[in-house]
Amino acid sequence: MVIRKGTQADLVSVEQLYNDIHTAEETGQQTIGWIRGVYPTRATAQAALDAKDLFVLEDAGEILGAARINKAQVDSYAEGDWEFAARDEEVCVLHTLVVSPSASGKGYGKKFVKFYEDYALSHGCPELRMDTNARNAAARGLYKKLGYKEIGIVPTVFNGIPDVQLVLLEKHL
Incomplete structure (x- = not known):
């Protein structure tokens, strides 16, 4: 298993991950709070790739997870009562973490978050922030x-989805 920077060739697989998540939600297997055709889409992955902050989790040649890691705090973060008052350059943000529904329960989400934490520290960011929909238990x-x-x-x-209760999360390393 490896987590690496995404490439143009990975976009089809990342888009398929998004579609698999949308299907799992539409069939009641998962509750994420995303909407097919609104967020996330291939354009979501393309924007991350273009910014050079798309990462993919690959195992045995198959892309089973993806996320965007950068220092861009979404506008809603300004409303957060953050415990740690970090400077913007000390904050790293995890966006749009997805793991294939077929690979759920195998620890890939945990491994991706660990990668994010290590990446943040190696880039001088001891303050970690992320968000999720309140519905995503x-x-x-x-x-x-x-x-x-x-x-x-x-x-x-949130990203074109109305009436989202956005849970703000943080961890200081």
Whole structure:
């Protein structure tokens, strides 16, 4: 298993991951709070690739996870009551973490978050921030288990999805 920078050739696989997540949500197998055709889409992955902050998790030649890692805090973060008052250059953000529904429960999400933490530290960012939809109980449970603190819930329109209760999370390393 390896986590690496995404490439143009990975876009088809990342888009398929998004579609698999949308299908799992539409059939009631998962609750994420995303909407097919709105977020995330191939354009979401392309934007991350273009910014050089798309990462993929590959195991046995198959892309089973993806995320965007950068220092871009979404606008809703300004409403957060963050416990740690870090300078922007000290904050690293994990966006759009996905793991294939077919690979769920195998520890890939945990491994991706560990990669994110190591990446952040190696880039001088001891303050970690991320968000998830309040409806996404699985992600909230994982992040809590990994030491992330929910610092608030902000009502917002998130990436074109209306009426999202956005859970803001942080961890200081």
